Amino acid sequence: MAASNSSTSLNNTTQPPPVPASTRSISSTTATTTKPAHVALHRRLLFPHLPPSSPVPRLLTHGSPALDAALYELLALALRAHVTPWWSKITRYDREFLPQLSQVICHVLRALETRLLAADLTDLLFRVLPTIVAQHYADYRAAEAKVGSAYAGGGALDTAQVFHQLQPHMAVDAEGRLDPSYVRHTLDCVLGVVLPPEDYESDAEHAIVREVIAKVVLDDVVPLLVQPWFLHKIVLDLLRPGSEKSTETTAPPASSSSKASAGSGPSFHTIVVFVLSTVQYLSGVCLAMIQLYKQTVHTITLVNTSATERREAGAATDTLTEAGVGYASYVLNMASTMMTLEKRSTSRGLLILVEIISRAFSSFSDRLVDYASGKYILTEDTVLVAVKASKETLFPNGYPGPSPVIPTAEEQGVMREKVISQVLERVPGWAAVMVLGPKAETGRGTVEEMLAPLSSPACNAHLLVVVWDVVMVTLFPDLALALPRRPDRSRERTGSGGGSDDSVSL
Numbered sequence: 091m092a093a094s095n096s097s098t099s100l101n102n103t104t105q106p107p108p109v110p111a112s113t114r115s116i117s118s119t120t121a122t123t124t125k126p127a128h129v130a131l132h133r134r135l136l137f138p139h140l141p142p143s144s145p146v147p148r149l150l151t152h153g154s155p156a157l158d159a160a161l162y163e164l165l166a167l168a169l170r171a172h173v174t175p176w177w178s179k180i181t182r183y184d185r186e187f188l189p190q191l192s193q194v195i196c197h198v199l200r201a202l203e204t205r206l207l208a209a210d211l212t213d214l215l216f217r218v219l220p221t222i223v224a225q226h227y228a229d230y231r232a233a234e235a236k237v238g239s240a241y242a243g244g245g246a247l248d249t250a251q252v253f254h255q256l257q258p259h260m261a262v263d264a265e266g267r268l269d270p271s272y273v274r275h276t277l278d279c280v281l282g283v284v285l286p287p288e289d290y291e292s293d294a295e296h297a298i299v300r301e302v303i304a305k306v307v308l309d310d311v312v313p314l315l316v317q318p319w320f321l322h323k324i325v326l327d328l329l330r331p332g333s334e335k336s337t338e339t340t341a342p343p344a345s346s347s348s349k350a351s352a353g354s355g356p357s358f359h360t361i362v363v364f365v366l367s368t369v370q371y372l373s374g375v376c377l378a379m380i381q382l383y384k385q386t387v388h389t390i391t392l393v394n395t396s397a398t399e400r401r402e403a404g405a406a407t408d409t410l411t412e413a414g415v416g417y418a419s420y421v422l423n424m425a426s427t428m429m430t431l432e433k434r435s436t437s438r439g440l441l442i443l444v445e446i447i448s449r450a451f452s453s454f455s456d457r458l459v460d461y462a463s464g465k466y467i468l469t470e471d472t473v474l475v476a477v478k479a480s481k482e483t484l485f486p487n488g489y490p491g492p493s494p495v496i497p498t499a500e501e502q503g504v505m506r507e508k509v510i511s512q513v514l515e516r517v518p519g520w521a522a523v524m525v526l527g528p529k530a531e532t533g534r535g536t537v538e539e540m541l542a543p544l545s546s547p548a549c550n551a552h553l554l555v556v557v558w559d560v561v562m563v564t565l566f567p568d569l570a571l572a573l574p575r576r577p578d579r580s581r582e583r584t585g586s587g588g589g590s591d592d593s594v595s596l
Contacts, residue, residue, distance in 0.1 A: 131488075132162035135170060136192040138185050149196055150203050157470060160477045161199065165192060167485040172305050173298070194289055194299055201284035205565045212463045214564050216417035220424035222560065226553045227427045229256045230543035250548035261555045266548030268312055268555065274304050276562060279569055310484050314494065316550040319502045322509050322541075329512040393454070393461045416452035417459045419445065428540050429525060434532075436524050510537045 129142060137146055149158040169188050177187060233252035238245045242252050254264040261272035277300045282290055290296050314320045422445055431437040448455055484490065497505065514533060517526065526533035544550060563570045 130159075130163070131170070132159070132166040135166045135188050136162060138189065149199060151200065152203065152207070152470075154470060154474075157474050157477070160474055160481070164477055164481045164485075165195060167481065167488060168302060168306060171485065171490050172302050191295075191298060194285070194295060195302070197286070197289070198281070198284050198299065202565070205284075209564050211468055211564070212417070212460050214560065215463060215467070216459055217420045218560050218564070219557070220420040222553070222556055224424045224427040226257075226549070226556075227543045229253060230546070230549055232256060233549075234542075250546050253546070253549045253552065257552050257556075259552060259555050262548075262551050264548065266316065266546075266551035268308070268551060270304065270308055273307055273558075274300060276558075276569075277303055280562070280566060283566055283568065306484065310490065312551075312554065314483075315554055316547045317496070318541075318545045318547065318550070319497050319505055320494075321544055321550075322502075322505045325509050326505070326512065329509075329516055389458075390454075393457045416448065416456040418448035418452065418455050422448065429536055430539055431525065434527060436528070437526075440524055506541065509541065510534060513537050513540075 133140060133142075133146060140146065145155075146158070146162065149161055153161075169192065173188065173191065177184075230249070230253060233249050233256055236242050236252050237247070237249050242248075247255075250266065251264045254262075261269050263269075278296070281296050281300060285296060285299075422441065426432060426441055429437070431441045514522065514526075514530075514537060517533075522533050526536045
């Protein structure tokens with residue numbers, strides 16, 4: 091008995107205490123299944139030594155963190171697509187080249203930001219570009235009219251070749267092929283302005299930066315923007331139809347009481363309801379007019395205050411207003427040329443009336459356009475949307491997407507018909523009668539004439555090159571040989587669509 095008791099007590103003392111197995115298994119499982127946090131691409135490529143908890147350096151001086159992140163992401167995708175493939179063949183273990191190259195490009199972006207803030211983008215959007223578009227439409231229609239005549243080489247030249255004779259440019263040939271040397275030389279001049287001297291003196295450094303930008307422009311942007319079907323796709327995306335609503339309205343069924351009282355005349359209750367409804371409607375109209383008046387006064391005050399602040403800040407005086415011709419005249423000239431408003435008496439009369447009103451209030455309309463463009467168009471949100479759209483278009487899956495499948499002729503025709511139908515549906519009935527034409531066939535023909543000057547890739551290449559030139563000269567005036575002289579207002583157009591005088595005075 092004593093031996094058995096002693097052995098039992100020995101066993102009890104030598105047995106280790108129980109360990110909670112559930113706690114050990116849960117902790118070990120949690121430790122083995124924890125995944126590292128996702129690190130953004132631009133942090134891995136551009137800032138490999140930056141701790142994950144530290145924010146990335148600011149890119150733009152006046153930009154938000156969201157815009158900085160979008161630009162960093164686009165920059166990282168471009169470097170991974172156009173630099174990493176050939177740099178990895180030279181060395182696979184170097185992680186300092188891409189961050190250093192990104193610092194140079196970030197310096198270029200900050201210089202562009204300064205140039206954009208200092209440039210008169212309102213003048214570019216509402217004077218220069220409308221004049222260029224109007225001239226493009228006028229020259230295309232003139233070239234189309236000369237095809238098959240003695241002016242077209244005895245009928246041997248097509249529309250694109252005749253158009254090239256009207257708008258010759260050293261950067262593009264008659265077939266619409268863009269010269270890469272012209273784009274690279276322009277970028278060289280731009281980099282010589284925005285890069286520090288020590289960076290630009292390095293031939294390898296500025297050549298790599300130039301080729302990254304030129305690769306995106308020449309291989310990804312230009313081939314798409316000159317295609318008519320891609321322009322039609324952009325228009326369809328802008329005119330994305332909402333929910334289809336039936337235009338036919340059915341009258342509500344008449345109630346039995348109304349049918350019964352139809353022959354006996356209105357009752358006292360009906361008269362009271364009618365009077366009260368009329369009073370409510372009139373009061374609503376008066377309240378809406380009061381609100382419209384207050385909003386108009388508030389807008390006028392803001393516009394005048396903004397113009398005063400610009401003058402006090404030392405902004406250049408508006409020579410357009412001094413000459414009596416404002417931005418509205420250039421926009422109306424472009425609209426008249428595109429929609430051939432002067433061919434129809436109703437639209438021509440409406441155009442003359444709008445021109446008289448715009449010239450009478452040209453000073454205020456210019457200030458209003460400047461204020462509205464700065465508040466609603468040239469905003470950070472617009473830039474952010476453009477950067478995100480560029481990222482999705484150029485790098486759909488994180489890498490340059492395959493070359494877009496060019497639609498067949500039948501598919502392009504269907505897309506063009508969709509654009510025409512969408513434009514006709516979006517224009518109200520009274521506006522379509524006054525602007526597009528009194529009949530459906532006339533309105534359809536007007537829309538087809540609007541799309542025709544953009545149907546030639548070769549002619550679109552000329553338009554794109556001219557826009558490239560004016561944008562570069564606006565941001566970098568020192569690249570121009572001489573500043574253009576303002577147009578002579580005494581030779582303002584009196585009835586023609588788009589004359590050649592406006593294009594010369596850009």
